[in-house]
Amino acid sequence: MKPVGLSPEAVLELIEAAAWYETRQPGLAIRFLQEIDQAQQAIQSRPKSFLQLANMAIDLEVRRALLPRFPYALVFLELQTEIRVLAVAHAKRHPDYWLNRLQAT
Secondary structure (H helix, E strand, O other): OOOEEEOHHHHHHHHHHHHHHHHHOOOHHHHHHHHHHHHHHHHHHOHHHOEEOOOOOOOOOEEEEEOOOOOEEEEEEEOOOOEEEEEEEEOOOOOOHHHHHHHHO
16 A cells, blocks of 8 residues: 655645634544544545546546545545645635646646
């Protein structure tokens, strides 16, 4: 299995989302982070089982893992040596804002 790594932008998004949830209800950030961890484990064990995003270059298999209880998705790309999470993306906001991150991979 390949390791799962987060891009620096995805790390910032994760921190911001967890902080926001914690301000709404104490302990909610922990539940959010637990779901992120479960999603990362699922991505690592079976990356091809997640929805491949349409309208991408044919050689890029960008996929999305939706969180079950929070309106977030991990947008990721399987590379030769790792699986890179490009974004911890809110499912209802600016759906393609992370596209410029593909150039950095």
